[in-house]
Amino acid sequence: MILFKKEKDLKPELKRLQNQGKTIAFAPTMGALHNGHLELIRAGKLAGHTTVVSIFINPTQFNDKKDFEKYPVTIEQDIKLLVESGTDILFLPSVAEMYPDGLEALSRYDLGDLENLLEGHYRPGHFQGVCNVMHRLLKKIEPQHLYMGQKDYQQCMVVQKLIADFQLPVQFHVVPTIREESGLAMSSRNTRLSQNARENAVAIYHAHVYVKNNLLKLSLRDLKDNAKKQLKAAGFTEIDYIEICDAHTLQPVQAYHEDQQLVILTAAFTEGVRLIDNMLLN
Structure with a gap:
């Protein structure tokens, strides 16, 4: 090199x-x-x-x-x-x-x-x-x-x-995003987390999987509210956003339509470190 x-x-x-x-x-x-x-x-x-x-x-x-x-x-x-x-x-x-x-x-x-x-x-x-x-x-x-x-x-x-x-x-x-075995998205900012926070930070990934798996079962509002509860239970102290958006425009969407590709995006703080992640939903 x-x-x-x-x-x-x-x-x-x-x-x-x-x-x-x-x-x-x-x-x-x-x-x-x-x-x-x-x-x-x-x-x-x-x-x-x-x-x-x-x-x-x-x-x-x-x-x-x-x-x-x-x-x-x-x-x-x-x-x-x-x-x-x-x-x-x-x-x-x-x-x-x-x-x-x-x-x-x-x-x-x-x-x-x-x-x-x-x-x-x-x-x-x-x-x-x-x-x-x-x-x-x-x-x-x-x-x-x-x-x-x-x-x-x-x-x-x-x-x-x-x-x-x-x-x-x-x-x-x-x-595509590379993840640790737990599902946590690899990030340079992860190095600033304690081991406990790092283990709990996988809650973002789990929340996204939950939304993906329940896309047809609940309203998008309820899915986002439940995802926020999951993050707070895992120790995230501040959530900038958990939003479900059009995958091509990033405009937030209020209801699911089969012909619209969706992505969920999250930014949240744990131990003062701001982590982001996303997942295509459909």
């Missing part, structure tokens, strides 16, 4: 690979890597692509300064995992490399309703930060393929809109 910290050094290597007829698969991360991240790399390698991974904790997508300061940094372990997974290139830029004009000189993106729904509502400015960093990374790396995880369902929709709006020449692949 080759490590680059600057675009000016990375670009010649990418050009060399391009001249050899290689295709680039890119997986953007903020480090604190786990098997969910590694699955993105495996998917790219399985398709025969040269794999590029970025590690950059993007300050512009944190609406809570304390959350940014607490975000886990495990760069040595991350590099070890990337080498073991057969990653070809690691791009490890600084804030100055990504934002040479400073953190105030940001572009503004029209995200429509995605800006105000769910994560957009509870984390104002978050998706503007996501678009700013993703647009810059895609310009620097110019991959033919982009791999991201379904756990960040709404973020995937935002990036898809970014690609479409700017007609970026990259094929987007959403990789």
Whole structure:
């Protein structure tokens, strides 16, 4: 694996690979890597692509300064995992490399309703930060393929809109959420949980399974209310949302219709750590 910290050094290597007829698969991360991240790399390698991974904790997508300061940094372990997974290139830029004009000189993106729904509502400015960093990374790396995880369902929709709006020449692949044996969605934030909270946090997954299994038996309102009760019983102290939405628009739905694909999405706090997860329901 080759490590680059600057675009000016990375670009010649990418050009060399391009001249050899290689295709680039890119997986953007903020480090604190786990098997969910590694699955993105495996998917790219399985398709025969040269794999590029970025590690950059993007300050512009944190609406809570304390959350940014607490975000886990495990760069040595991350590099070890990337080498073991057969990653070809690691791009490890600084804030100055990504934002040479400073953190105030940001572009503004029209995200429509995605800006105000769910994560957009509870984390104002978050998706503007996501678009700013993703647009810059895609310009620097110019991959033919982009791999991201379904756990960040709404973020995937935002990036898809970014690609479409700017007609970026990259094929987007959403990789299914990788879970621990218990069902808990793998997340870098899980490292901040005590063992007890980690065991109880699987309640989000169980609540989603409950909703999926009872979709035709109860109203969506009752399903959501019961799911909230399950989370509170498991020790979640604050629930931003448990919402059942149209899987393509993320607009909340009030009643089940067979011809409408639904997704349930949850964001909730345990031990002060905010966890998110989702599940397609039908």
